[in-house]
Amino acid sequence: MNRFPTVDLDALRAFVAVASHASFNDAAIELNLSASALTRRIKRLEEALDVMLFERTTRSVALTGSGELLLPRAQGVLRDLAASLELVSEATRMRAGQLTIACIPTVTKFMLPSIVSSYHKRRPEVRLRLIEANLATVVQRVADGDAEFGxxxxxxxxxxxxxxxLLVDPYVLACPADHPLAASEHVAWPELRPWPxxxxGTSSGNRRMLDAALRDIDWRPDRLIEIEHLTTSxxxxExxxxxxxxxxxxxxxDPHARIAIRPLVDPTVARTIxxxxxxxxxLSPIARDFRLALRRMAPFDPSSLRGVI
Structure with a gap:
């Protein structure tokens, strides 16, 4: 039989909050309670234990001997409860099989389809939610916890x-197949200047990376067409x-595409995905499993960074 039926988690949280702040007012703010509601919880706990937990004056709040004895145990109970609830929540997510990933558009369009297809054949029960966004938004969604990873x-x-x-992705020139630059095996950055x-745009992660890597080279034409998404180009x-x-x-x-792709050199510039x-x-078990699949299909080779900015 429970000897302390009126001791509940709300009372313990109130006690720990007051003890942590040494202030009823600050504890009430933390718990979003009125001062009277907080006082009632502490009084309920003291009556259930038949002890005084705090010595209160108009200027200070201090733990009694009984309060000092209870505090680490109450904190442990709340920690254990939070850990247990997180464990249950993670197990539920695992059973539900949901994973949210934030990706930049080029990854979503050109890299992920084959990876997701292969993964889905092995783990058909997993539901993937893909957030396609620019670099700044991907980073923010991960930082905010909206996506488990990006x-x-x-x-x-x-x-x-x-x-x-995961992999090194060099920047290359895309031009019409009948363009004069297509006749070269590779193209130096200054050779781009005569052409539109x-x-x-300047807010793009790709643009910022290129500007930073090539700030000492006079390579950019005056005739520019700015786009919002790189995939539009x-x-x-064409x-x-x-x-x-x-x-x-x-x-x-497509080998029959009307676009020629040529390496850009002097220097070679690449982004690391x-x-x-x-x-x-x-990371959750599902996220760790998917990360392993990514590594298997897109292995990172440090030697490919040699000579690359």
Whole structure:
């Protein structure tokens, strides 16, 4: 039989909050309670235990000997409960088989389809939710916990996020198949200057990476067509409206495409695609399983970084 039937979790949370703040007012604010409601919870706990937990004056709140004895045990009960509830929640998510991933558009369109197809054959019960967004939004969705991890590249390091490399993705030239630059095996950046350039806007992660890597080179034409999404550029190139710089992963796979792809050199510039995750949050079992599938299909080769900016 329970000897303390009126001791409940709300009373313990109230006690721990008051003890932590040494203030009824601050504890009431933390718990979003009125002062009278908080006082009633503490009184209920004291009556159930038949002890005084706090010594109260008009200026201070201090634990009694009984309160000091109870505090670490109450904190342990609340910690154990939170850990148990998290365990149950994670198990539920695992059974439900849901994983949310944030990805930049080039990854969603050109890399993920084959990976997701292969993974789905092995784990058909897993439901994937893909958030397609620009680099800044992908990073924010991961940081906010809306996505368990992101697949993208990083322009700047962020202390609260970890980055696990998957593959190196060089930038290449995309031009019409009958364009004069298509006659070369590779193209140096200054050779782009005479031609209209289709380029992402200044808020784009790809644009910021290129600007940073090539700030000492006079390569950019004056005649620019700015687009919001890099994947739009291929249609404009095919229509003969200009040339564009795209990641190699976005290059057309169709051998009959009317677009020529040529390496850009002097220097070679690449972005490193990887998995972005929160440092302070452990990945769920499903996320760890999917990350393993990503690594198997997109292995990171550090030697491919040699000579690459």
């Amino acid at each position: 697949i993208a590249f990083l322009v700047n390091e962020t202390p609260e996020l970890a980055f696990d490399e 350039l289709i380029v992402s 291929l249609g404009l190139v 229509a003969g409206l200009g040339i564009s710089i795209i990641p190699r992963c976005a290059a057309p796979r 990887g998995l972005i995750r929160r440092r302070d949050a452990a």
